[in-house]
Amino acid sequence: MAPVESAQAAQTLVMDSGFYIACGIFFIALAIIISEKIHKTVVALFGASLVLVLKILEQQEAFHLEEFGVDWNVIFLLIGMMIIINLMRPTGLFEYIAIRSAKLGKGEPIRIMVIFAVITAILSALLDNVTTVLLLAPVTLLIADALEVDPIPFLIVEALASNIGGTATLIGDPPNIMIASKAKLNFMDFIVNLAPIVIVMMVVFVVIIKVVFGKRLKTRDELKERIMMMDEREAIKDPVMLTKSLVVLGIVLIGFVLHGVFHYEPATVALFGAGLLLLLSGTREPHHVLAEVEWTVIFFFIGLFIMVGGMVKVGAIGLMSQKMLALTQGNLFATSMVIMWFSAIASAVVDNIPYVATMNPLVIDMAREMWPELSGKDLLQHADLMPIWWSLALGACLGGNGSPIGASANVIVVGMAEKAGHRISFMKFVAYGVPIMFITVFISMVYVWLRYYVFA
Amino acid sequence: MKARDVMSPIEDYLAPDMPICEAVIRMRNIKRHHGLPIKGMPVKNEKGKVVGILSIKDIMRAVIPSYLSPDLSMFSWEHMLEQMTDRAKDKVVGDIMVQDVITIDGDAPLMVCADLMIKKGLQRLPVTDENGTIIGMVYMRDIYNFIADILTKGEKANGTC
Numbered sequence: 001m002a003p004v005e006s007a008q009a010a011q012t013l014v015m016d017s018g019f020y021i022a023c024g025i026f027f028i029a030l031a032i033i034i035s036e037k038i039h040k041t042v043v044a045l046f047g048a049s050l051v052l053v054l055k056i057l058e059q060q061e062a063f064h065l066e067e068f069g070v071d072w073n074v075i076f077l078l079i080g081m082m083i084i085i086n087l088m089r090p091t092g093l094f095e096y097i098a099i100r101s102a103k104l105g106k107g108e109p110i111r112i113m114v115i116f117a118v119i120t121a122i123l124s125a126l127l128d129n130v131t132t133v134l135l136l137a138p139v140t141l142l143i144a145d146a147l148e149v150d151p152i153p154f155l156i157v158e159a160l161a162s163n164i165g166g167t168a169t170l171i172g173d174p175p176n177i178m179i180a181s182k183a184k185l186n187f188m189d190f191i192v193n194l195a196p197i198v199i200v201m202m203v204v205f206v207v208i209i210k211v212v213f214g215k216r217l218k219t220r221d222e223l224k225e226r227i228m229m230m231d232e233r234e235a236i237k238d239p240v241m242l243t244k245s246l247v248v249l250g251i252v253l254i255g256f257v258l259h260g261v262f263h264y265e266p267a268t269v270a271l272f273g274a275g276l277l278l279l280l281s282g283t284r285e286p287h288h289v290l291a292e293v294e295w296t297v298i299f300f301f302i303g304l305f306i307m308v309g310g311m312v313k314v315g316a317i318g319l320m321s322q323k324m325l326a327l328t329q330g331n332l333f334a335t336s337m338v339i340m341w342f343s344a345i346a347s348a349v350v351d352n353i354p355y356v357a358t359m360n361p362l363v364i365d366m367a368r369e370m371w372p373e374l375s376g377k378d379l380l381q382h383a384d385l386m387p388i389w390w391s392l393a394l395g396a397c398l399g400g401n402g403s404p405i406g407a408s409a410n411v412i413v414v415g416m417a418e419k420a421g422h423r424i425s426f427m428k429f430v431a432y433g434v435p436i437m438f439i440t441v442f443i444s445m446v447y448v449w450l451r452y453y454v455f456a
Numbered sequence: 457m458k459a460r461d462v463m464s465p466i467e468d469y470l471a472p473d474m475p476i477c478e479a480v481i482r483m484r485n486i487k488r489h490h491g492l493p494i495k496g497m498p499v500k501n502e503k504g505k506v507v508g509i510l511s512i513k514d515i516m517r518a519v520i521p522s523y524l525s526p527d528l529s530m531f532s533w534e535h536m537l538e539q540m541t542d543r544a545k546d547k548v549v550g551d552i553m554v555q556d557v558i559t560i561d562g563d564a565p566l567m568v569c570a571d572l573m574i575k576k577g578l579q580r581l582p583v584t585d586e587n588g589t590i591i592g593m594v595y596m597r598d599i600y601n602f603i604a605d606i607l608t609k610g611e612k613a614n615g616t617c
Contacts, residue, residue: 092527095527095528095531099531137523138523138524138525138528139528139531141521141523142521142523142524142528142531145521145536145539145540146533146536226533226534229533230531230533234530234531235527235530235531237527416522416523419522419523420521420522420523421522
């Protein structure tokens, strides 16, 4: 064999082996994550380290390249919001809101359930879902005990509501944060495109709650009195810090609404809020606040970004996007519907974070295939591509309701219920979650079809 | 002085499948040398192996719902404690005992006993022989008395030192 030929052959071999190694690392990692034999963060970080050690990605590419590397916009947006919430939590605001809501429901279980569902949805849209249920579930258990009713339906309804509510905004759910960053979409894009349909879903959800539980939840009048006797003002531990937190949260939300106009990334807004609230809190021990950041989640993201980056570089994602286009024969409406339903089902079974991390570059690659002459925002936000992004967001967020492991909020709720002596079996959650998942995804399907294809 | 020099014999054991109320009665019926009932007992399974330790703290913990925190307990209602105690009635010793029993070797110095108890927040420490078999119990009160005796050696008749 001539030297040139053999060099070429070696080159192809290296490229081919890179392809299989990158895919192998990712899919084996994914299988281990699903099996829950090893903690997902450990798997993701080890997988990512292999991608670097085996030179699938150079470190430079993993750390500094937008196309293959860690999406620091996602990482710092999450960290910023976590710091703000960690500082807000001890003020007692969330307990105040929950007790006040229960009193607003006059101690009537079904009214409390509906109000809690709505509050959960709103808080999940503005904060993250896990924090919302983590704060509301204990109060829910307390109120259910006071009313001597079964807390399980309340807790499941809250988990479902948090996943629906989180779909509405850029910061509501990790898939949206990731999609926004990759597609360079801003907060208002999500409000305009997703919030309206999420409101419709919540109305439908509330009607379903009323029909299903309206007759079943009964309590006695003297038990309602227990709720009415609670004084929610006692929950407020630190009124000064509460005021500061609300001011900063207000600034952050205004910042999110306007970030597109002023060309700030969402992470900048969140980090500014975190820095400002840390400063205003006057803490001398930022160590505690920072230690409470969910580092396992953050490093899970970092590991995934690197593993997926490896697959992008070796062309595996490109290959998948070609297959997807071939499957739908370039019909974008069909593509968006396939993506929506596939996302929903995949997110019910697998963690939606690795799923969206894989789908984002796939969608971008698909766009490149279709419009090779475009680049930047013209490509990422091509009018024909937008419904695909929204389908991905709707499917991935709402699919989380399909099983107790479909979304982090579900895992938290099931865990807290079990600790309190109320076991929620897998099938019990599925019995509530799957119908809601199908109904909400069906609503999304009709919405995307009408808004982006019929009345486009 | 060693652990075995201050330990007291263990008069009785609980069993994992005992209802809480039986554990309460057993503890009430065993009196310590100062005349008060003991506040904690080791738990032995049917094979004679010590599998846990149960104290009055564990019984109180079993009554308090897991979701309660100091931020939330102010929203309790009248008779909530009674309601929750009623609910805990069905639990058995095995559900609420501490399973990781910290023990100490009979030859361990008292300093080690004192240190372990304070650092781990223990009121009583089972003492083991060289085979790991439990042979007695060191109580915080007895170690405290040992210390108190030294501190009050120069005590005068009028109660000052």
